[in-house]
Amino acid sequence: MKLNLALAGFGNVARRFVRLLREREAELAALGLEPVIVGIATKRHGALFSSRGIDAVEQAARLERIPSTGSGQASAGVRIEDGVGVPVRDVLALISKTADLWEPAVLVETTVLDITAGEPAITHVRAALTSGLHVVTANKGPAAFAARALQRIAADRGVSFRFEGAVMDGIPVFNLVRETLPAVRVLGFEGVLNTTTNQMLVAIERGENAAAALARMQAEGIAEADPSLDLEGWDAAAKTAALANVLFDTPGPGITPHDVDREGLGANIDARVREAASRGARLKLMARAWIDGGRARAEVKLREVHPSGPFGALDGPANAIRIDTDLAGPIVITQLEGSLTATAYALVSDLVGIARRLQAHG
Amino acid sequence: MKLNLALAGFGNVARRFVRLLREREAELAALGLEPVIVGIATKRHGALFSSRGIDAVEQAARLERIPSTGSGQASAGVRIEDGVGVPVRDVLALISKTADLWEPAVLVETTVLDITAGEPAITHVRAALTSGLHVVTANKGPAAFAARALQRIAADRGVSFRFEGAVMDGIPVFNLVRETLPAVRVLGFEGVLNTTTNQMLVAIERGENAAAALARMQAEGIAEADPSLDLEGWDAAAKTAALANVLFDTPGPGITPHDVDREGLGANIDARVREAASRGARLKLMARAWIDGGRARAEVKLREVHPSGPFGALDGPANAIRIDTDLAGPIVITQLEGSLTATAYALVSDLVGIARRLQAHG
Numbered sequence: 001m002k003l004n005l006a007l008a009g010f011g012n013v014a015r016r017f018v019r020l021l022r023e024r025e026a027e028l029a030a031l032g033l034e035p036v037i038v039g040i041a042t043k044r045h046g047a048l049f050s051s052r053g054i055d056a057v058e059q060a061a062r063l064e065r066i067p068s069t070g071s072g073q074a075s076a077g078v079r080i081e082d083g084v085g086v087p088v089r090d091v092l093a094l095i096s097k098t099a100d101l102w103e104p105a106v107l108v109e110t111t112v113l114d115i116t117a118g119e120p121a122i123t124h125v126r127a128a129l130t131s132g133l134h135v136v137t138a139n140k141g142p143a144a145f146a147a148r149a150l151q152r153i154a155a156d157r158g159v160s161f162r163f164e165g166a167v168m169d170g171i172p173v174f175n176l177v178r179e180t181l182p183a184v185r186v187l188g189f190e191g192v193l194n195t196t197t198n199q200m201l202v203a204i205e206r207g208e209n210a211a212a213a214l215a216r217m218q219a220e221g222i223a224e225a226d227p228s229l230d231l232e233g234w235d236a237a238a239k240t241a242a243l244a245n246v247l248f249d250t251p252g253p254g255i256t257p258h259d260v261d262r263e264g265l266g267a268n269i270d271a272r273v274r275e276a277a278s279r280g281a282r283l284k285l286m287a288r289a290w291i292d293g294g295r296a297r298a299e300v301k302l303r304e305v306h307p308s309g310p311f312g313a314l315d316g317p318a319n320a321i322r323i324d325t326d327l328a329g330p331i332v333i334t335q336l337e338g339s340l341t342a343t344a345y346a347l348v349s350d351l352v353g354i355a356r357r358l359q360a361h362g
Numbered sequence: 363m364k365l366n367l368a369l370a371g372f373g374n375v376a377r378r379f380v381r382l383l384r385e386r387e388a389e390l391a392a393l394g395l396e397p398v399i400v401g402i403a404t405k406r407h408g409a410l411f412s413s414r415g416i417d418a419v420e421q422a423a424r425l426e427r428i429p430s431t432g433s434g435q436a437s438a439g440v441r442i443e444d445g446v447g448v449p450v451r452d453v454l455a456l457i458s459k460t461a462d463l464w465e466p467a468v469l470v471e472t473t474v475l476d477i478t479a480g481e482p483a484i485t486h487v488r489a490a491l492t493s494g495l496h497v498v499t500a501n502k503g504p505a506a507f508a509a510r511a512l513q514r515i516a517a518d519r520g521v522s523f524r525f526e527g528a529v530m531d532g533i534p535v536f537n538l539v540r541e542t543l544p545a546v547r548v549l550g551f552e553g554v555l556n557t558t559t560n561q562m563l564v565a566i567e568r569g570e571n572a573a574a575a576l577a578r579m580q581a582e583g584i585a586e587a588d589p590s591l592d593l594e595g596w597d598a599a600a601k602t603a604a605l606a607n608v609l610f611d612t613p614g615p616g617i618t619p620h621d622v623d624r625e626g627l628g629a630n631i632d633a634r635v636r637e638a639a640s641r642g643a644r645l646k647l648m649a650r651a652w653i654d655g656g657r658a659r660a661e662v663k664l665r666e667v668h669p670s671g672p673f674g675a676l677d678g679p680a681n682a683i684r685i686d687t688d689l690a691g692p693i694v695i696t697q698l699e700g701s702l703t704a705t706a707y708a709l710v711s712d713l714v715g716i717a718r719r720l721q722a723h724g
Contacts, residue, residue: 027545136416139444171693172542179541180534182391308698313670327382327707331533332696334672352544360722
C-alpha cells in the first residue's frame with residue numbers, strides 16, 4: 001500500500017532511513033509498504049514539499065555536498081535558513097500540506113530533542129495525530145512525557161503512534177511486548193539504557209579517569225559536546241518513563257522523566273567505580289521501574305552488579321533490559337552494538353507495522 | 363472470534379494451557395480469541411470429542427484424581443486405554459471430527475516426541491494442516507524435520523502452523539523475528555539452547571562430578587529418566603535445525619537434526635570443565651548456525667566461553683540466543699527461568715497470533 005511520508009528532521013538518522021527504504025524497496029513492497037516521501041523539513045536548509053514525491057536519497061546527497069555552515073547558497077529546490085532546530089512552523093506547514101492530500105500518511109519525526117521538556121517533538125507529534133497522520137519517531141520525548149495522551153489522540157483519530165527507535169536504539173522492546181506477548185502483564189523492568197555512561201564506566205574500570213574518558217569519547221564522537229543529559233541520567237530517565245508509560249497497565253496519564261528518582265555519574269564517580277571493583281562488582285547506571293499500589297515508580301541509580309549477570313556483562317556501547325512478566329517469566333533483551341542503521345531500521349519496522357495494520361483493518 | 367481447539371496430548375503442558383485459557387478468558391476475549399475445546403486425545407485415558415465443547419479444566423482435574431497406573435477405572439466420559447503415547451489413530455480421528463465441524467479450528471499438539479525422528483508429531487501436524495486446521499505445538503520435531511514442507515501445506519490451505527514453545531520454552535524467538543523485524547535478514551545465530559546440559563555443566567564447575575549431578579537432577583525431576591537426548595546434544599540439534607529452517611532464507615527443504623554437526627557432553631566432561639576453568643573460561647554446549655554458499659550449516663559443540671559474555675553468564679535453567687541480523691545488528695534474547703507456565707503461554711500467544719491473522723484477513 002502507498003504511504004505518504006513527511007520527514008520532520010533530516011539529520012543522520014533520517015538520511016539513513018531514506019536510504020534504507022531505497023535499499024529494501026523490493027522487500028518492503030513484498031510486505032505491502034510502498035513509501036512516497038512527499039515532504040522534508042530540515043534544520044538549516046528549509047523545507048520541501050511535493051505531492052508527487054521527492055527523491056529523498058538525492059536530497060540527502062545534495063545536502064551532504066553543501067558545506068554545513070548553517071547558511072549558504074541554495075541548491076535548486078532547496079530553500080536555506082538558519083535555526084537551532086527544524087523550525088516548528090515548517091513542520092506544522094508540512095503536516096498540513098500532507099494531511100490535505102487525503103491519503104494515508106505518516107510523520108517521520110527525528111528532530112533534535114530537549115529531553116527535559118520533550119519538545120518540539122511533542123508539538124509535532126500532536127499536530128500530526130490530530131491531523132490524521134500516523135507518526136513514527138526515534139525521539140523519546142513524546143513517549144516519555146505524553147505517551148498516553150498521544151496514544152489516546154491516535155486512537156480517537158484511528159491512526160498509529162510508534163516509537164520503537166526511541167529507547168533501545170532500534171532493537172524491539174515495545175513491539176516485542178505488543179506483538180509477541182499478548183495477554184501478558186508486565187510487572188516491572190530493569191536495565192542499562194544509556195550507552196554513553198556505560199562506556200564511561202567501563203573506561204574508568206580500565207584505568208582512565210572520568211574527565212579523560214569523557215574528553216576522549218567526545219573526540220571520538222561517542223559523547224555529545226554537551227554530555228550533561230547522558231551523564232546526569234536524563235536520557236535514561238526519559239527512556240524509563242517511556243517504557244513505564246507504555247508497558248505498565250497502571251491507570252492515569254503516566255509519568256514523566258521528572259518523576260523518575262534520578263542519579264547521575266556525579267563528581268566522585270572514579271572513586272565509586274574503584275570501590276565497586278574492590279568488592280568484585282561493577283558499577284552500572286541502572287534504570288528500574290515497578291508498580292507500587294497501582295502506580296508506576298521509577299528510578300535511575302548507580303548500582304553495583306555482579307560481573308557475570310545480564311547487566312554486569314555489558315561492555316562498551318551495549319544496552320539491555322530485563323522485562324518481568326507474569327506468564328512468560330523474566331525476559332532479557334540485549335543490544336550488543338547500537339548503530340545508525342539499527343536506529344533508522346526501527347523507523348522502517350514501525351512503518352511496516354502501520355502498513356500491516358492498515359491492510360488488516362482497511 | 364470463536365476458535366475450536368483439538369488437543370493432541372493432555373500432559374502437564376496441555377493441562378497448564380487449558381487452565382491458562384480459563385485464567386485469562388477476559389483478556390483473550392479482548393484480543394479477539396474465544397477458544398472452545400472440542401476434543402482431547404490423551405495418552406492413557408482415551409479420547410473425548412464434543413462439538414459443543416468440553417470443560418477441559420474439569421477433565422484435567424478429573425485425570426489428576428485417577429491414579430496414574432497406565433490403566434484403571436473409567437470416570438464418566440473418560441475412556442481408558444494403555445499406550446506408550448497418545449494413539450495416532452485417536453489423534454487422526456480427532457482431527458477428522460474437528461475438521462467436519464467446518465469452523466475455524468486449531469490442533470494443539472503436545473504429545474511425547476521421538477526427537478531423532480520427529481514423530482508422531484509430524485504425522486499429527488501434517489494431517490491437521492491437510493484437513494484445514496491451524497496448528498500450534500510445543501514440539502520441536504515438526505519444525506526441526508519438516509518446517510518448510512509443513513509451512514507450504516499450511517500456506518496452500520490458508521492456515522497457520524506455529525511453534526513458539528518449541529525452542530526457548532516460551533519466550534518469543536520466531537514471533538520476534540516475524541513480527542518485529544520485518545525485511546531483516548538473519549545471517550546466523552548462536553546460543554545455549556538446552557537447559558539440562560547447562561545445569562549439569564554449572565554443577566560440575568561447582569564441584570559435583572557428572573554422574574552425581576545427573577543422579578541428583580534426575581531425583582529432582584530436572585533431568586529425564588533417559589537423559590541421552592539432552593546429554594548427547596539431540597535436543598539442542600533439533601532446536602538448531604528448527605531455528606535455521608525458519609530464520610534463514612536459504613532455498614530448499616531445509617535441514618534436519620541429523621545434518622547438525624553434533625557433540626554431546628561425553629565421558630570426559632568432568633576433566634574438560636576443569637580444564638576450561640583453569641583457563642578462566644566456562645564450558646558451554648553451544649548451538650550455532652550460519653549460511654555458507656547459500657546453504658544452512660549448523661553445529662552443536664562444547665565450547666569455552668568467557669564468563670562475562672552473554673552465554674558465559676548463564677547459570678542454572680537459563681537459555682539464550684544471539685541472532686545476527688543485517689539491519690538491527692546482533693540481538694540477544696535470554697530466558698532466565700523457564701517454567702511450565704511459560705511453555706504453556708507460548709501456545710496461547712500462538713493462538714492469539716492465529717486469531718489476529720484470521721480477523722485481519724477474514
